[in-house]
Amino acid sequence: MAGKRVAVVGVGQTVHRTARKDVSMAGLVREAAQEALDDAGMAWSDIDAVVIGKAPDMFEGVAMPELYLADALGAVGKPMMRVHTAGSVGGSTSIVAAKLVAAGLHERVLTVAYEKQSESNATWGLSVPMPFAAPLVAGAGGYFAPLIRAYMYRSGAPRHIGHLVAVKDRRAALRNPKAHLHIPDIDLKMVEESFLLWDPLRYLDVCPSSDGAMAMVLGSEQVADASSGPVAWVHGMAMRSEPTMFARRDQVNPQAGKDCAKDVYAQAGITDPRRDFDCAEVYVPFSWYEPMWLENLGFCAEGDGWKLTESGATGPDGDIPWNMSGGVLSSNPIGASGMVRFGEAAQQVRGRSGDYQVELKTGRALGQAYGGGSQFFSMWVVGNQKPA
Amino acid sequence: MTDVFTAQHVIEYPGGYTRSVGPVIGRFLTGLRDGRILAVRLADGRVLVPPTEYDPATSAAVAADGDHWVEVGPRGTVQSFTWVSQPRKGKHSLDKPFAFALIRPDGADTAMLHVVDCGSADAIRVGSRVAPKWRAERTGSITDIEAWLPLGDGEEPEPAALHVPADDEQPVTGITVPIRLEYTLTAGIATTRYLKGLGEGKIIGGRSPSSDDVYAASRGTDPKSGEATSVEVEVRDTGVITTFCVVNVPGLSELAPEIPYVSAQILLDGANNTFFGLIRGVAVDDVHMGQRVKAHWADELKPDHTSIQWFEPTGEPDADYEIYKDYL
Numbered sequence: 001m002a003g004k005r006v007a008v009v010g011v012g013q014t015v016h017r018t019a020r021k022d023v024s025m026a027g028l029v030r031e032a033a034q035e036a037l038d039d040a041g042m043a044w045s046d047i048d049a050v051v052i053g054k055a056p057d058m059f060e061g062v063a064m065p066e067l068y069l070a071d072a073l074g075a076v077g078k079p080m081m082r083v084h085t086a087g088s089v090g091g092s093t094s095i096v097a098a099k100l101v102a103a104g105l106h107e108r109v110l111t112v113a114y115e116k117q118s119e120s121n122a123t124w125g126l127s128v129p130m131p132f133a134a135p136l137v138a139g140a141g142g143y144f145a146p147l148i149r150a151y152m153y154r155s156g157a158p159r160h161i162g163h164l165v166a167v168k169d170r171r172a173a174l175r176n177p178k179a180h181l182h183i184p185d186i187d188l189k190m191v192e193e194s195f196l197l198w199d200p201l202r203y204l205d206v207c208p209s210s211d212g213a214m215a216m217v218l219g220s221e222q223v224a225d226a227s228s229g230p231v232a233w234v235h236g237m238a239m240r241s242e243p244t245m246f247a248r249r250d251q252v253n254p255q256a257g258k259d260c261a262k263d264v265y266a267q268a269g270i271t272d273p274r275r276d277f278d279c280a281e282v283y284v285p286f287s288w289y290e291p292m293w294l295e296n297l298g299f300c301a302e303g304d305g306w307k308l309t310e311s312g313a314t315g316p317d318g319d320i321p322w323n324m325s326g327g328v329l330s331s332n333p334i335g336a337s338g339m340v341r342f343g344e345a346a347q348q349v350r351g352r353s354g355d356y357q358v359e360l361k362t363g364r365a366l367g368q369a370y371g372g373g374s375q376f377f378s379m380w381v382v383g384n385q386k387p388a
Numbered sequence: 389m390t391d392v393f394t395a396q397h398v399i400e401y402p403g404g405y406t407r408s409v410g411p412v413i414g415r416f417l418t419g420l421r422d423g424r425i426l427a428v429r430l431a432d433g434r435v436l437v438p439p440t441e442y443d444p445a446t447s448a449a450v451a452a453d454g455d456h457w458v459e460v461g462p463r464g465t466v467q468s469f470t471w472v473s474q475p476r477k478g479k480h481s482l483d484k485p486f487a488f489a490l491i492r493p494d495g496a497d498t499a500m501l502h503v504v505d506c507g508s509a510d511a512i513r514v515g516s517r518v519a520p521k522w523r524a525e526r527t528g529s530i531t532d533i534e535a536w537l538p539l540g541d542g543e544e545p546e547p548a549a550l551h552v553p554a555d556d557e558q559p560v561t562g563i564t565v566p567i568r569l570e571y572t573l574t575a576g577i578a579t580t581r582y583l584k585g586l587g588e589g590k591i592i593g594g595r596s597p598s599s600d601d602v603y604a605a606s607r608g609t610d611p612k613s614g615e616a617t618s619v620e621v622e623v624r625d626t627g628v629i630t631t632f633c634v635v636n637v638p639g640l641s642e643l644a645p646e647i648p649y650v651s652a653q654i655l656l657d658g659a660n661n662t663f664f665g666l667i668r669g670v671a672v673d674d675v676h677m678g679q680r681v682k683a684h685w686a687d688e689l690k691p692d693h694t695s696i697q698w699f700e701p702t703g704e705p706d707a708d709y710e711i712y713k714d715y716l
Contacts, residue, residue, distance in 0.1 A: 021561060024410035026441050030449070044447040061405040061567040071440060074447035118408070120401045123640075131395035132575045132583065134605065134693055137641040137666050138633065138651035145633030146653055150716040153631070153677060199634035199648075243611035247601035247660035248714040 001267040001387060003102030007224035007231040008346040008382065009217050010040025016180040016212035016331035019118035025060060026072035029114050032213035032336075033073055036110065040217040041228060044074035047217070048106035053083040053093030053113040054335030055371075058128065060119040073112060085241070087283065087371030089113060090214060090338025091378030094367075095237045098218050098380070102234075107220045114213035115333035122209045122334065138198065141206060141286070143373060145198035148288040151252045152200070155291070157306035159200060162287035163191040166204045166329060168315050169284065173326025175355035180210045180331040205287040212333035214340045221386075232346035232382040235364065236267030244373040251374060257296040260377040264366075265298070268381035269388075273366065274299045274313075277381075279321045279348050279358045280366040281341040285328045290314060294322075297368065316356070324348070324356040338369025342380055349384040360384065393575040393583060393691070404566035411452030412441045417560040421528040423548025425461040425520070427496050435460065437496040438530075461493030462545045464536065466516040468499075471509040481531060487512050491536055505535035512538070519545030526551055528560030578608030578617065585622075587691030591683075593659055595619035604659040625683035625696070627656035628707040630715050634672050641666065643697065650675045654699055655715050662715050669700030678706040 012035025014020070020028055029052070037044065050073050052066050062068060066082040073080070083093040090113040097111035117125075126140050138145075151157065170186040173179035183190075186204075194203035224231045240260035242249070261273075270276045282297070284290045291305030299320065300308050308314060314322040323329070325344045328337050345367035347353045351360065363384035370377050409417060412428075416438050419426035427437035428450050437460050441450055450456075469489035475482055482503055489512070490499035505521070506512045518536040526532040526548075539545060575583065578594055582605050585592035594606030594617025601610060606617040632652035635644070641651075643666050650667035652675070667675055669684065681699040689695045 019408075021408045022410075024408060024413060024441065027410040030442070058399065058401075060407075061401060061565060071442045071444045071447060074442075076444060076447065116408075119405045124401060127640075128399055131397050131573050132393065132579050132692075134663055134665075135641065135643065137643060137649075137664060138635045139637060139640045141637070142633055142635055142640065142651045143664075146631040146651070147716070149633060149677070150631040154716070196634075196636050198637065201633075245661055245663075246611040247596075247599070247603070250714075250716070252716055 001102070001234065001236050003099070004104050005221040005224070005387060006098045006101040006234045007219055007221070008234070008343070009219040009224055009227045009231050010036040010042065011343045011347055011352070012036030012039060012215040013178055013340065013343065014213045015178050016210045016333055018180065018208065018210065020116065020211035021118070025062065025065065025114070025116050026069055028116055028211065029069055029112050029213045029215070030072045032114070032215035033110060033112050036215035036217050039229070040219070042108065042217060047074055047078065047108050047110045049079040049100055049109050050075040051081055051083060051093055051097040051100065051109060051111045053089040053339065054115055055084070055086060055089055056125055058120070058125040059122060059334070060116050073110065085371055085376040085378070087285070087334055088338050088369040088376040088378045089371065090336050090340060091342055091367065091369030091380070092239055092338070092376070094216065094339050094342040095239060095378055095380065097216070098234050098237055101218050101220050107223050109218045110215065111218060111339070112213060112215040113336040113339035115335035116211045117209045117333060118211050141198040141201055144286050145201050147251050147374070148200060148286065151288065151292050154252065155303045155306055157291060160188070161291055161306045161309055162200065162205050163188055163202070164309055165284065165287035165290040166191045169323050169327045169329040170204070172316060172324055172356060173330035176325050176330070178331070179326040180208050180212070181326070201286055207285040207328045207332040208330070210331050210333040212331060212336050214336045214343050216339070216343050216346065230350040230352065230384065232349045232384065233386050235381040235383045235387045236264040237380040238263040238267070239378045241376045244375050252292060253296050253302065254374050256375065257293070257370065257377045260379050261297045264379045264381055268364070270381060273297060274320045276362055277320065277364050277366050278360050278362050279324060280368065281325065281327070281344040282322055282366070282368045283328055283338060283341055283370050284323060285332060287329060290322060293368065297366070316358070321358050324353065324358060338371070338378060341369050342367035345380070346382045349382050392577055392580045395573050395575070397571040397573045399569040401567065404564040406562060407565050408562045409560065410441055412439055412450050414560050415452055415457070417528040417563065420530065420532040421526045421560060422551050423522050423526065424459050425493050427458050427460045427493070429456045429458055434497040435495060436498050437493055437500055458495065460495035462519050463539060464491040464493040464518050466490070466504065466512060466514055466518060467492050468514060469504065469512055471512070473509070482535060486535065489536070491518060502533060503535045506538045521546065522548035524549045529563060576608055578606045581620065582606065583691045586693065586695040587689050589685055589689055589695070591623045591625055591656065593621050593623040595621050601660040602658060603661050604656050605663060621658070623659045624657040626702060627654045627659070627681060628712050629653070629667065629675065629677060629679045629681055630655050630662050630712045631677055632667065632675055648672050652699070654681060655712050665696070666698040667700065668698040676706070678709060678712065680704040680707060
C-alpha cells in the first residue's frame with residue numbers, strides 16, 4: 001500500500017433501530033463518535049480532522065449536514081469534509097479518512113457515517129421522479145431483482161440460495177446486540193413464506209431501513225504503536241466506479257468491482273481470498289448479493305458463488321465466514337452501512353467482536369461496500385499485523 | 389442552437405420530514421410550548437440561546453437537565469437586522485413587511501434569529517428593545533413566537549397565554565419540517581431530440597463515433613468513452629426482454645396501477661443499451677428472458693415518456709441467449 005502506515009485505533013457504533021426517536025442526527029453521530037474516541041483512549045481535542053459520510057441528503061432533508069454536525073463531532077476549528085458515493089459512501093469515507101493519515105497530513109482522523117432514515121422514507125428518497133427521465137416503475141428492489149434473475153439464469157443457482165443467506169445473516173445478528181433485526185425463530189420456512197415483493201426477492205430477502213451511525217479513529221503508525229489496545233492495520237484500500245449504463249455492461253458482475261478487488265488484493269498481498277482472509281464483511285442488501293459478490297470478489301470461480309453459500313462455507317462455522325455481524329440484511333442505515341462493514345472487519349482482526357468473533361488464523365479481513373446501480377465500489381483489507 | 393425543453397421540478401417529502409430533536413432541543417421546544425425561552429449556561433459561563441446539544445467551543449455534551457438551564461427574556465435587544473419589504477406568500481411567516489433580526493434575549497449571551505413585526509423599517513434599529521408575541525395555541529415550535537414586537541420604555545411585555553397541558557402531554561421530542569425545493573431543469577439537446585422523437589412515434593438514438601454503439605435515449609455522450617453521440621439514428625420499437633422482475637409492491641408506478649406487474653430490462657433492436665420498461669398484454673407468469681416485445685404507443689403522442697406506455701409480446705420466437713447475454 002502506498003503512503004505511510006495507518007491503523008484503526010478506535011471503533012464506535014450506535015444501536016441500529018427502525019427509528020432512533022430518542023436522539024437528533026447530531027446525537028446519533030455523537031453516540032458512535034464518542035464510543036470510537038473512548039475506545040481509542042482519546043479526547044475530542046486529540047483529533048486533527050473529521051471526515052463524514054452519508055447517502056443522499058433527501059433522506060433527512062438537511063443539505064450540507066456536515067455544517068450542522070461540526071460541533072457534535074468536535075470539528076470546530078479543524079478541517080472537516082463530507083464524502084458521498086451513494087450506498088458505498090461508508091467505505092469511501094473510511095478510505096478518504098485513512099488516506100489523510102497515509103498521506104502524512106494528520107496523525108488522528110475521526111471518521112463517521114450515518115443515516116437517519118426514519119426522518120423520511122428511503123424508497124421515496126431513492127426514486128423521486130425526475131422530469132425527462134424514463135419513469136422508474138419498480139423501486140430499488142425492482143432495480144436489483146432483474147439482475148438477480150440474470151445471475152440465477154447464468155449460474156443455474158436454485159431458488160432457495162437467497163433464502164439461505166437471509167436466514168444465515170439474521171441468525172448471525174442474534175449474536176450482535178447492536179443489530180437492528182433480531183428474529184429469534186428465523187428459519188428457511190419463515191423466509192419462504194414471507195411476502196413476495198420483487199420476484200425472486202421475498203420480504204425477508206431484503207434489508208431493513210434503519211437509523212444508525214458508525215465511527216472510527218484512524219491513527220498514524222506512531223499513534224497506533226502507542227495505543228494501549230489492539231489496532232487494525234490497513235493493508236490496502238481501493239475505490240472504483242463505472243457508469244450505471246453503457247453498452248454491454250456486465251451489471252451482474254461489474255468490472256469496477258473486479259478491478260477494485262484486484263487492486264486491493266495486490267496492495268495487501270492477497271492471492272487466494274478464501275484462504276488468505278479469516279472473514280469478510282460485505283455489502284449484501286439483498287440476500288442474493290452474497291453469492292454474486294463471492295464471485296465478483298474472487299472468493300470462487302464465476303458461477304460457483306451459490307455453491308459456496310449452499311455449502312455453508314460463509315456461515316459462522318464455515319471456512320470463510322461472511323457478515324458475522326448480521327450484515328446489511330440485519331441493519332441498514334444506508335450511509336453508515338459501508339463503514340459498518342469496514343469497522344466490523346477491523347473489530348474482527350482486533351479480536352473485539354464479542355459473541356460473533358471469528359477464530360483468527362491469518363489475522364486479515366476484508367471490508368467491502370457498493371452503491372448506486374452496482375457502480376461504486378470501495379474495499380479495504382485490515383490485519384492484526386503491521387503491513388510490510 | 390436547438391431549442392431544449394425545460395420543466396419545473398419539485399422535491400417535497402409528502403407531509404414533511406419527521407425530525408427527532410433529541411432531549412436538549414426538545415427541552416427548548418417544550419419551553420416554547422409553555423411560553424418560556426430556555427437557555428443553557430455553558431462551562432465558561434456564557435448563556436446560549438437557543439441551546440446547542442454540544443458546546444460550540446469544547447464539543448462537550450450539554451446535559452438535558454440540571455441547574456445550568458435558565459430562563460431568558462422575554463425582553464430582548466436587536467443586535468442586527470435586515471428589512472423584508474416584500475414578503476413572499478407562503479415563504480415568510482408574516483404577510484406584511486417585517487425585519488429578520490438577531491435578537492439577544494435579556495440574560496443570554498447569544499442572539500436568536502426571528503422576525504420583528506414593527507410596521508416600517510424606520511421603527512427598528514440596532515439596539516431596539518423587543519418582546520415576543522406568543523401564539524395562544526402552541527405546539528413546541530420556533531413559530532410558537534409569532535413575532536417580536538417593539539417594546540417602549542417602561543412598557544411590560546405581553547405575557548404568554550397560559551398553556552394548558554393535555555392529560556397525556558409529553559415533552560417535545562420531534563417536529564415536522566416541510567421542505568420544498570423547486571428547480572427548473574433543462575433537458576439538453578440529445579434528450580430533447582429523443583423526447584421530440586417520441587412525440588412523432590419514433591425512438592431516436594445516438595451513435596458513438598468510434599465504437600459504433602447506439603444509445604437509445606442517449607444523453608448526448610457515450611458513457612464509456614465520453615465522446616459525443618453525434619450521429620443520430622432511429623432505433624426500432626421492437627426488442628428483447630433481457631431480464632425482468634415481477635413486482636408485488638403497490639404504489640411504485642402510476643403506469644401500472646395493479647399488482648402484480650412486470651418491470652423488464654429491454655434491449656431495442658438497433659440499440660446497444662438496455663433500459664427499464666413496463667411489460668403488459670401478457671400474464672405475468674408467461675413473461676420470460678429472451679421474449680420479443682414491441683412498444684405500445686399511446687393514442688395521443690406527446691414529446692415525453694407517456695408516448696410509450698408499455699411493451700407487449702410480439703409473438704415472435706424468442707431471441708437466442710447469445711444475442712443478449714452481454715447485456716445482463
